[in-house]
Amino acid sequence: MIQLNRLRIDLPRFSIQDIDLSIEKGEFFILLGPTGAGKTLVLEAIMGLAPVTSGQIIVAGKDVTHLPPEKRGMGIVYQDYALFPHLTVLKNITYGLRYRKIDEQPTEKNLDRLIDQLNLSHLVDRSIHNLSGGEKQRVSLARSLAVNPSVLLLDEPLSALDPNFREDIRQVLKKLHRELRITFLMVTHDFAEALFLGERIAIINLGKIEQIDPVSRVFQRPATPFVAEFVGMKNIFPATFNKNRAIVDNLELCLQAPAEGRKRYVGIRAEDVSISKIRPSNNGLNVFKGRVSDIIDRGLYYEVSVSTEEVVFRAMLTKSALFEIDPSETKGIYIAIPSSAIHVF
Amino acid sequence: MRKKPDPFVWLTIFSTSIILFFILLPLIEMVAQPSFSSLKEAITDRDVVNSIWLSIYASGLAAIISFVIGTPFAYLIARKTFLGKKFIESVVDLPIMIPHPVVGIALLSVAGRDHWLGQFMHAFGIRIMGSVTGIVLVMVFVGLPFYINTAKAGFETIPNRLEKVSRSLGASMTGTFFRITFPLAWRSMLVGMIMCTARAISEFGAIVIVAYHPMIAPVMIYERFTAYGLKYSQPVAVWLILVSLLLFLLLRIVSLPKQVKA
Numbered sequence: 001m002i003q004l005n006r007l008r009i010d011l012p013r014f015s016i017q018d019i020d021l022s023i024e025k026g027e028f029f030i031l032l033g034p035t036g037a038g039k040t041l042v043l044e045a046i047m048g049l050a051p052v053t054s055g056q057i058i059v060a061g062k063d064v065t066h067l068p069p070e071k072r073g074m075g076i077v078y079q080d081y082a083l084f085p086h087l088t089v090l091k092n093i094t095y096g097l098r099y100r101k102i103d104e105q106p107t108e109k110n111l112d113r114l115i116d117q118l119n120l121s122h123l124v125d126r127s128i129h130n131l132s133g134g135e136k137q138r139v140s141l142a143r144s145l146a147v148n149p150s151v152l153l154l155d156e157p158l159s160a161l162d163p164n165f166r167e168d169i170r171q172v173l174k175k176l177h178r179e180l181r182i183t184f185l186m187v188t189h190d191f192a193e194a195l196f197l198g199e200r201i202a203i204i205n206l207g208k209i210e211q212i213d214p215v216s217r218v219f220q221r222p223a224t225p226f227v228a229e230f231v232g233m234k235n236i237f238p239a240t241f242n243k244n245r246a247i248v249d250n251l252e253l254c255l256q257a258p259a260e261g262r263k264r265y266v267g268i269r270a271e272d273v274s275i276s277k278i279r280p281s282n283n284g285l286n287v288f289k290g291r292v293s294d295i296i297d298r299g300l301y302y303e304v305s306v307s308t309e310e311v312v313f314r315a316m317l318t319k320s321a322l323f324e325i326d327p328s329e330t331k332g333i334y335i336a337i338p339s340s341a342i343h344v345f
Numbered sequence: 346m347r348k349k350p351d352p353f354v355w356l357t358i359f360s361t362s363i364i365l366f367f368i369l370l371p372l373i374e375m376v377a378q379p380s381f382s383s384l385k386e387a388i389t390d391r392d393v394v395n396s397i398w399l400s401i402y403a404s405g406l407a408a409i410i411s412f413v414i415g416t417p418f419a420y421l422i423a424r425k426t427f428l429g430k431k432f433i434e435s436v437v438d439l440p441i442m443i444p445h446p447v448v449g450i451a452l453l454s455v456a457g458r459d460h461w462l463g464q465f466m467h468a469f470g471i472r473i474m475g476s477v478t479g480i481v482l483v484m485v486f487v488g489l490p491f492y493i494n495t496a497k498a499g500f501e502t503i504p505n506r507l508e509k510v511s512r513s514l515g516a517s518m519t520g521t522f523f524r525i526t527f528p529l530a531w532r533s534m535l536v537g538m539i540m541c542t543a544r545a546i547s548e549f550g551a552i553v554i555v556a557y558h559p560m561i562a563p564v565m566i567y568e569r570f571t572a573y574g575l576k577y578s579q580p581v582a583v584w585l586i587l588v589s590l591l592l593f594l595l596l597r598i599v600s601l602p603k604q605v606k607a
Contacts, residue, residue, distance in 0.1 A: 099515025
């Protein structure tokens with residue numbers, strides 16, 4: 001549906017570097033990255049609102065690289081809603097209708113259904129000034145969907161909302177995508193949102209794409225240290241490899257399978273590291289002795305750092321589990337990491 | 346215990362009073378000094394009425410011309426960054442800095458018969474020297490920066506994203522301008538026109554060089570002052586001030602933002 005071929009955007013102090021991306025029809029695709037990674041720029045380039053230095057943007061098989069935004073048939077929804085302040089809710093929603101051909105005009109019924117779907121019927125005559133954040137974002141969604149776009153571009157649509165509205169709009173987005181079956185491309189910096197909404201993710205950092213994969217794969221098999229850290233992998237170490245062993249400093253980790261190709265890191269999720277007072281049996285586990293060196297209260301759980309002689313591992317523990325291992329124990333404790341949880345990249 | 350006011354508070358109060366006194370006293374005195382009969386006499390004098398009307402009419406025309414030619418430019422400057430933008434912006438500000446008689450002389454130097462532009466205009470029967478055209482031209486020259494800067498500031502307050510969304514919904518650049526930008530910026534544009542008119546109505550130095558006749562009000566005030574003295578120039582000045590104040594007040598009221606309904 002959307003294809004970017006070596007898309008390059010050069011700005012005075014920033015550039016998007018030769019991005020290749022292919023998004024399927026009807027997909028909920030997420031462009032994930034930290035602030036300043038260039039996500040919005042890519043989105044606006046697809047919409048035709050940002051200058052493209054070189055490369056191609058193809059939408060529905062048509063090269064739109066040099067088409068003005070009003071000819072692209074896409075919709076865009078911004079974090080700050082960008083509602084027209086001088087128009088009522090209904091006038092905002094119907095803003096784009098006059099630009100559609102007569103035979104493509106939505107019937108009154110379709111429009112009413114859209115307004116209903118977004119739960120806006122009671123607001124249509126209101127000015128937009130005293131709507132809540134959630135209502136504003138629903139108006140913004142209705143406005144872009146009213147013109148029946150082939151693609152909906154969403155620029156951090158949840159970021160400006162209070163937590164309770166955020167949940168609401170998140171559900172709305174999921175529902176709309178399911179019901180309308182159009183392509184959604186959403187930009188966000190929040191991995192949890194991506195996990196909940198997205199089917200595939202592209203992770204972008206400093207104008208470059210680091211990984212494109214289905215959501216679960218990005219979560220379990222990050223391709224680069226940046227992605228690993230971004231998806232919350234707490235233990236990332238440079239390593240050397242020898243058959244099915246990884247050597248981190250002087251510590252030897254047993255892998256499930258020999259590392260193939262040129263790998264340089266191991267990554268382990270904190271929730272896969274377990275801690276116990278007595279030595280667990282070795283089968284399938286890498287067991288090391290260590291000492292608790294730091295405990296951080298993360299609210300719902302504790303992040304516990306355990307120093308072995310060579311390396312500091314981080315684990316996630318509940319309060320009761322932490323109490324059980326008695327962190328003040330001086331004789332040391334044991335950590336165990338299943339070899340299947342050691343990720344190599 | 347009462348807190349002792351900081352000396353700076355006294356300083357601000359002092360400075361405020363000095364400024365109000367300095368500006369208001371001469372104006373109040375000038376308005377108060379002429380007798381009622383001399384005011385009445387002035388306003389029944391055809392020449393006075395004509396000159397005030399010419400001042401208002403020419404400066405209003407200058408504001409409309411500034412609006413027409415200045416709006417697209419102000420929009421461009423507000424929205425785009427490009428090489429040489431800073432330079433263009435300082436060029437626009439030049440008329441504010443140049444001494445007024447110099448403006449007059451500069452304009453005459455391209456309007457004369459030994460300049461190609463002057464010859465060109467002459468061929469079409471356009472006369473700058475001593476004509477209303479010349480007066481309006483000078484007024485546009487000095488008033489344009491005020492319109493452009495105010496309109497530009499107005500455009501800058503409109504989030505670019507509103508225009509982007511409008512484009513995404515199918516509106517062209519022109520459509521977006523008339524449906525989004527203009528409705529949100531017309532007040533700043535109107536304020537810009539008021540500023541431009543105010544500047545134009547007060548111009549004397551450049552106009553007296555380009556067109557002594559037909560006489561605009563400031564030139565007439567000057568002439569009466571030099572020929573007959575203070576007493577004869579004051580009433581005209583009072584009428585000019587009253588008429589322009591009334592006009593500006595009216596426009597200000599129109600341009601006030603609507604109360605947002607709660």
